[in-house]
Amino acid sequence: MxxxxxxxxxxxxxxxxxxxxxxxxxxCKICKSKICSVICPAGVYEWDEDKQKxxxxxxxxxxxxxxxxxxxxxxxxxxxPKGTKGVTFKQG
Amino acid sequence: xxxxxxxxxxxxxxxGPAGIACAITIARAGKQVILIERGKFSGSKNVFGGxxxxxxxxxxxxxxxxxxxxxxxxxxxxxxxxxxDDATVISYKKKNEIPESYTVIRGKFDRWMAEEAKKEGVxxxxxxxxxxxIVSDGFVKGVRTELEDYYANIVxxxxxxxxxxxxxxxxxxxxxxxxxxxxxKEVIKLPPQTINDRFHVNDxxxxxxxxxxxxxxxxxxxxxxxxxxxxxSIGLGVTLSELVEKGLKPYxxxxxxxxxxxIAPLIKDGELLEYSAHLIPEGxxxxxxLLFGAGVMVVGDAAMLVNNLHWEGTNLAMISGKIAGETAxxxxxxQDFSENALSHYQEELENSFIIQDLRTYKDxxxxxxxxxxxxxxxxPKKINAFFEMFTTVDSVPKRQKYRKFIKSIFTDxxxxxxxxxxxxxxxxxxxxxxx
Numbered sequence: 201m202x203x204x205x206x207x208x209x210x211x212x213x214x215x216x217x218x219x220x221x222x223x224x225x226x227x228c229k230i231c232k233s234k235i236c237s238v239i240c241p242a243g244v245y246e247w248d249e250d251k252q253k254x255x256x257x258x259x260x261x262x263x264x265x266x267x268x269x270x271x272x273x274x275x276x277x278x279x280x281p282k283g284t285k286g287v288t289f290k291q292g
Numbered sequence: 293x294x295x296x297x298x299x300x301x302x303x304x305x306x307x308g309p310a311g312i313a314c315a316i317t318i319a320r321a322g323k324q325v326i327l328i329e330r331g332k333f334s335g336s337k338n339v340f341g342g343x344x345x346x347x348x349x350x351x352x353x354x355x356x357x358x359x360x361x362x363x364x365x366x367x368x369x370x371x372x373x374x375x376x377d378d379a380t381v382i383s384y385k386k387k388n389e390i391p392e393s394y395t396v397i398r399g400k401f402d403r404w405m406a407e408e409a410k411k412e413g414v415x416x417x418x419x420x421x422x423x424x425x426i427v428s429d430g431f432v433k434g435v436r437t438e439l440e441d442y443y444a445n446i447v448x449x450x451x452x453x454x455x456x457x458x459x460x461x462x463x464x465x466x467x468x469x470x471x472x473x474x475x476x477k478e479v480i481k482l483p484p485q486t487i488n489d490r491f492h493v494n495d496x497x498x499x500x501x502x503x504x505x506x507x508x509x510x511x512x513x514x515x516x517x518x519x520x521x522x523x524x525s526i527g528l529g530v531t532l533s534e535l536v537e538k539g540l541k542p543y544x545x546x547x548x549x550x551x552x553x554x555i556a557p558l559i560k561d562g563e564l565l566e567y568s569a570h571l572i573p574e575g576x577x578x579x580x581x582l583l584f585g586a587g588v589m590v591v592g593d594a595a596m597l598v599n600n601l602h603w604e605g606t607n608l609a610m611i612s613g614k615i616a617g618e619t620a621x622x623x624x625x626x627q628d629f630s631e632n633a634l635s636h637y638q639e640e641l642e643n644s645f646i647i648q649d650l651r652t653y654k655d656x657x658x659x660x661x662x663x664x665x666x667x668x669x670x671x672p673k674k675i676n677a678f679f680e681m682f683t684t685v686d687s688v689p690k691r692q693k694y695r696k697f698i699k700s701i702f703t704d705x706x707x708x709x710x711x712x713x714x715x716x717x718x719x720x721x722x723x724x725x726x727x
Binding site for chain 1: 330331332335336337338339340397398399418419420421423437438453454456466467468469471472474476477478479523525532535536539540541542543547564565566567568569570571
């Protein structure tokens with residue numbers, strides 16, 4: 201396990217079966233920085249070079265909203281997970 | 293459609309400090325109020341550094357110290373200026389009769405606040421996300437959740453830094469990466485006695501670290517440490533634009549901070565209890581959105597009410613919530629929910645420390661941000677270099693050392709740059725004290 205995985209292992213999640221994060225893949229394809237994959241504190245975004253697709257590990261999302269603001273083309277469809285889903289911080 | 297069953301007097305969206313303070317103020321005046329929280333419980337989606345402030349909290353909960361889940365009362369404030377591998381630390385310690393602040397865990401404390409609000413008549417609906425506001429005839433009339441619509445005379449937006457609802461009704465524009473800091477935090481379990489020993493405090497006493505530099509040298513970012521009963525919270529917040537421009541991972545910076553020789557011994561052998569992340573509003577006065585409109589008010593982080601220089605947020609949240617609650621009660625008394633009636637909220641905010649403080653620091657983040665390399669990089673390093681020089685015993689005559697140190701300031705950087713630094717510093721000082 202890498203260090204981020206160790207950190208995320210301590211977080212309680214109730215994952216939904218659909219993603220609350222919906223990047224516009226056409227924008228991701230031409231995006232140079234892929235900055236979401238750098239700044240996300242949970243490593244939610246990974247660029248798959250072979251498939252030319254942004255992988256979204258939405259179940260790890262900490263719901264901070266940084267990707268929504270950092271995305272250079274503002275093309276991440278971002279909403280809160282359903283009321284019963286997502287992260288539950290116990291030590292916030 | 294609107295009917296008797298799904299109509300109330302006030303709906304508050306968001307069960308954090310701002311929303312709860314607002315709702316409880318309304319309930320205490322005998323009015324109907326529903327508070328909608330998206331998490332499993334209040335505090336379950338919230339993260340902060342670590343301390344709530346005693347006096348503002350007493351304004352909402354006069355006797356909170358008797359029953360609230362508090363961790364430690366803070367008696368010491370340390371300002372640590374970290375170099376690459378050295379540190380200068382200034383500390384202010386005083387045991388006040390009334391502690392200035394207490395560390396709390398939001399998952400416990402916000403939950404306690406919500407329970408208190410329930411006791412006073414606030415109806416709390418948890419695990420429910422408000423997806424949009426219902427607007428008609430220019431008035432905000434209610435909220436649309438995943439399941440149903442609720443109507444109210446007034447809707448208060450306490451939905452936090454991302455406030456999608458304030459955005460929906462055009463109260464705030466698009467946030468840019470300069471307007472927020474991304475904060476990551478780890479809560480590290482340690483035995484209470486170990487915490488007491490390492491931070492030089494007694495049981496129930498706590499110590500706050502404000503951390504400059506280290507892995508954030510030259511960046512608009514700060515670190516923090518707070519002591520809880522059985523754990524230490526350590527984290528940092530860096531302006532999102534810095535992370536974007538420099539291509540940095542926030543948790544990698546935190547890992548480096550944890551390894552700094554000043555910090556590492558304090559958390560040694562601790563067990564990670566929880567990792568978390570959250571945004572902090574950084575825009576200050578200039579980024580305050582529209583605060584009120586027909587049938588709606590915006591409070592707390594949703595209104596970007598954070599004084600980042602003084603690490604104040606929950607107090608601004610609570611007091612803005614209280615003022616919005618008082619405004620709602622007056623409006624309900626007159627049955628006038630127009631923009632004009634709710635403008636009372638902004639007037640009172642302007643009269644309070646909240647807007648006054650934010651106005652005082654309106655130029656600060658911009659000014660420091662422009663010269664972050666200097667103010668948060670070069671000069672902190674130089675301060676550490678001064679103390680290194682001052683404490684080194686090596687048979688070199690002192691006058692020679694002083695001269696060398698002073699000379700270095702003029703050779704490290706161009707005279708014109710030094711002049712610009714001084715000018716910016718003076719301008720900022722002027723804007724804070726006088727303008």
